Amino acid sequence: MNISYNWLREYVPVDITPEELADQLTMLGLEVDGLTSIGSDFEGIVVGEVLSVEAHPDADRLVVCEVNIGEEQSLQIVCGAPNVASGQLVPVATVGTTLTFPEDEDGKQASIKIKKAKIRGVASAGMICAEDELGLSEDHSGIMVLAGEASVGEPFATYLDRQGQLYSDTVFDIALTPNRPDAICHTGVARDIAALNKLDFRLPGIKTPAVDNDASAVSVFIDDTDGCKRYSAIIVRDVSIKDSPAWLANRLAAIGLRPRNNVVDITNYVMHELGQPLHAFDLDKLNGSTVGVRATAKSEEFVTLDGKERKLPAGTSMIVDGEHMVAIAGIMGGENSEVGDNTKNILIESAYFDPPTVRKVAKLLGMQTDASYRFERGVDPERQFIAAARAADLIAELGGGKIDDVAADVIVSIPAPVSIDVRPERVNLIAGTQIPTAEMVDILVRLGFEVTESDKVLRCDVPSYRHDVTREIDVVEEIARVFGYDNIEEPETTSLRHYLPRTQPEAELRGRVESILTGSGFSEIYTNSLISPDSAAAANGPELFGKKYQGERVMTANAISSEMSALRPSLLPGALGAVSHNINHGQEETRFFEFGHVFRKGDVPSNVIDGYIELESLCIAMCGSRSASWNSSEHSTDVFDVKGITETIVRLVCDDVEVDPNYTPGHLTSYSIRLMHEAQVVATIGCVGGGLGQQIDLEQPVYFAEINWGLLVNLYRAKPEHRYAPVNRFPVVSRDIAVIVAESTEVANVVKTVRNYGGKLLQSVNVFDIYSGKGIDAGKKSVALNIRFGADRTLTDKEVDKAVGKIVNSLSRDHDAILRQ
Structure with a gap:
């Protein structure tokens, strides 16, 4: 998960370096796998004008460009971009400039120094750059074409600064554990940072419209109450679809998202800000002024935003309007209701979808989206309407729209609040600390808990976004991680229980x-x-x-x-x-x-x-x-x-x-x-x-x-435990007998009969010979057995003979066995 350093500072006034903050996050349990610097001083890159474009004599997909960079001599540059044309103003990396390209096949950044070279036999002195080669976006569809106010020969950084696009940032790659869905957004991470550093935590101001499910311009229903517990809908009208402003595009590009248009970018921005996935529908493409959640009764087909036809299994939670399906709940919207260049009216969806249901459908369809990733882990069940209102505010601000005065917010059920009794003495015993109770309360309050102290017990009301905290030991962990594991003193002695370890x-x-x-x-x-x-x-x-x-x-x-x-x-x-x-x-x-x-x-x-x-x-x-x-x-x-x-x-x-x-x-x-x-x-x-x-x-x-x-x-x-037993001091009596049985008789059954009728004196029976041949009738075989008898006394011959006789009689009766003389 990517988190922007600049973006974090909008919610917490942290003034330490990104490297120091990375260490803090790791010690808080939000392990930082790596840091990536975004932006550049663009040294060696200047604005150039393409004077001419000629076909390459030895390559169909290459062209030879003459480029003016404000010097006496123009440059000859071989280019493979499909959109290069004469008259364009473009960024040019001059000879000696070092560019850092996107990740290569080995997963590493590739730095390349521009040199004079011959490309398929034609000299080239420089490089006309695409946006991804400059670190400005992931776009590699063609070279970057600059606006007309660019001046030939000026540093590219000067041009970007004038356009408000000169941007630098540091991005944290956080290996988020499944039990921390609250930290899957910038405000969640900022809350932990504020708690650790005892700084103010600032959420953006959000204006919310009135809620009246009956008076709302769109009627919301939830038929699939197992798959959806809450559905909020806010309408914004007369919106202008256009490119996002630089600050919004930079925020998204920093964390690896490609800006698309202001409405789509705002839904992504709010998701990464508050952790609540949103979806924007073109209201005019919805039929019947109705939207809701319903499970499919049978297998059906549906075309998603990416243009792919999905075969939906029966029971899939779907967003539907008055006539047809418009989105796969919690995963991806439909092509039939997407926001386009001509969209005027927007319906913002913000819902709480059941995590197991979303995960099951996503796995069956082989899909994982940013939305499903969050819904599978569980979003804050009390943040749906606030997130939709936040997006509506931004759309109205950046798209010139007007928010309907009345919105819909249909709630099936919200998980009951969790309260946990925590014993301060127990916290210090488990953590090996001596944290004062007042400091424990302060830590928990800064994390969003409501704490009431009574009779040496802290009654902690768990915030709705922390559904991973369900037991006292979970609260102990929260206190310990914010207090700082490295602040826990190592004891001089450790008490160990006196017990004999045993293997399972x-x-x-x-x-x-x-x-x-x-x-x-x-x-x-x-x-x-x-x-x-x-x-x-x-x-x-x-x-x-x-x-x-x-x-x-x-x-x-x-x-x-x-x-x-x-x-x-x-x-x-x-x-x-x-x-x-x-x-x-x-x-x-x-x-x-x-x-x-x-x-x-x-x-x-x-x-x-x-x-x-x-x-x-x-x-x-x-x-x-x-x-x-x-x-x-x-x-x-x-x-x-x-x-x-x-x-x-x-x-x-x-x-x-x-x-x-x-x-x-x-x-x-x-x-x-x-x-x-x-x-x-x-x-x-x-x-x-x-x-x-x-x-x-x-x-x-x-x-x-x-x-x-x-x-x-x-x-x-x-099995009973092994116990030592002394060797029996009374002798064991061993007898060998041989019986003739049919060739088809299984020896295992012969042994079983001996064991069944050997009586309490029988200790063991073993086969020591099986013979057929000379002296044995055809179709017969001889089975020789060693039988051992014993007891806690000396056995008499009469007792042993009686036991052997009973065995022989049983073998004769059950297997037609004849005692071999």
């Missing part, structure tokens, strides 16, 4: 998981959450996360590009991209993991935004072969590698994990394994296939696991 459960779990993965040779990656619609559709498989979290892919409203227009429903596309890149660049084995958020449409209790699911996920991806070494042979990655590391992670949290294999090819897998806990899908393991597999150009298979990290963290939080 989610951070602790993540640290343990990262240690496991990095220790196993995995590298962490970070990929973009925006992917192509095709990749999002291919990765949006039902295999991941379970039915609870299934839903359509999420598309973005204002995509950077078509390849980045969908939010990822899984971390897998990014991981596959990293795998493919590394394999194609000679990396034989890849092991990656990534923590990140995934998105789908749907409704779950944890939704932050209705209709949209956001989950935190952990993805693991493996591909390729591990080379042989002195102690191991070459090993091709398989699904059991990723299953092993995934189970290790999941079992940090869940002891009772069920394995649910699925050998049928799915939406994104050739086959998959789900790790379940209490009917919830904790992790999905598989080999990439389906539509997603077709998108990667790799010969070797890619194995992956995607873990519902949010679910795992919640389970970890609920």
Whole structure:
């Protein structure tokens, strides 16, 4: 945001240098990113007369000019401006003059020294200048042509001074934070400066017409009460549309706005003065002497001031007259009602539009204007009529118009005033200061608060333009920043509470998981959450996360590009991209993991935004072969590698994990394994296939696991805290059994049966061998299990045999298992 130093001084009599003021603004929380000097002494630039214009012999778009600058010898200057003609008086930069041009491609000012040169073979000694090359405006459409009273050979600065156009200023580039919309204008910044320096703050005197909504010449209505809370309208008649005076044009040019005509310039001036966006309609182009706010019932098309046709979504807040739409509320006016050279009667609009509504429509339309920038952040709900009256006064003064005696000001609702109780002792405790109560009151009053002191409490009525101040701590910040953070003394000692810092459960779990993965040779990656619609559709498989979290892919409203227009429903596309890149660049084995958020449409209790699911996920991806070494042979990655590391992670949290294999090819897998806990899908393991597999150009298979990290963290939080327990002094009894089951029987179900029927004495069960072949009937396989029993006493053989017998009987009943002898 650009703020003019000269303009500020109209409201606060500050007499420090711009550099000192920049430091003050930064310490007040209005960070100044840079200072730009406007204007010049124009040394080396003189008034010249174009004597002749001839075509360039070797360039179609260049001409050769003979220019008289009041010296014995005229100058030959090659020029490319389309409007140069003989007889013109023009500013000429002579040889040796240094010009500072507008920002170049690197975002820096480019200073160029004029030299004698040959341009396409023709000698040129000087330069005929455009307005932007002189820093007078942004106009580069052609050279600057001077009025007839200019004298050939006189310094250009002398001519400008005589015209009242010699202007110098300093502009502050302020990085305004979203919580300070009150400082989005010159009076807002000036108020802070006045409060800090204990100077008088002067607002311009404004005459307001009488308000009578029934007697006003224009009837105002608000049908869209959600999108508009207040609408003010003032009419100015018999206005002359002309160029703005120099002082107004200079004010706007200093902050980067191009002057257009007196009416449009005044609406921009008041917006940057008071922070309230305004719009001027040609009253005679409005039908029915009616204007109001209404939301579109369906998608419609509308041509805005810039000549572009906009497709409006249903529900867009629009300004309408008696017959048609005339402006997009809070964003931009319409071409059908704009002020032109023949305009005589003006209707000034000043409204309070709902910030979320304006932001939503602006994003959907891909538009951001000076008006929408302010409305999105929230304007002062009590400044609409005053701002319209200020603009009406200026239009009447500069355009010779007459203001109607009666105006309209329709109010749906205005936010209720906010009062906050502030404890002076609390202010000093938090800020580490010893500010007297009287000084606190003085600071707040200078910022516009109304303060009443009673019983060691300050009752602070917050001004309407400070809707960011809602709590006592906000008032503490206001006092501290004006008092000066650099004035707060550093204490000699600092009292610290005696407590043992603890790592949050989610951070602790993540640290343990990262240690496991990095220790196993995995590298962490970070990929973009925006992917192509095709990749999002291919990765949006039902295999991941379970039915609870299934839903359509999420598309973005204002995509950077078509390849980045969908939010990822899984971390897998990014991981596959990293795998493919590394394999194609000679990396034989890849092991990656990534923590990140995934998105789908749907409704779950944890939704932050209705209709949209956001989950935190952990993805693991493996591909390729591990080379042989002195102690191991070459090993091709398989699904059991990723299953092993995934189970290790999941079992940090869940002891009772069920394995649910699925050998049928799915939406994104050739086959998959789900790790379940209490009917919830904790992790999905598989080999990439389906539509997603077709998108990667790799010969070797890619194995992956995607873990519902949010679910795992919640389970970890609920897990009892680890406590030290001495090693059991009673021996553990271990028994090995082997059972013969059908080849199709899943070993995971065999293990599950053992756990279900092992009883209280069962401590663990592990598979140590699976065999089929000689000695085993066709269609059968042998599964060998190690089963361990234990208790807080010595177990007898009879107890263990009974437990083993119960397990064998259960296996026989549920799986037709035969105990192998």
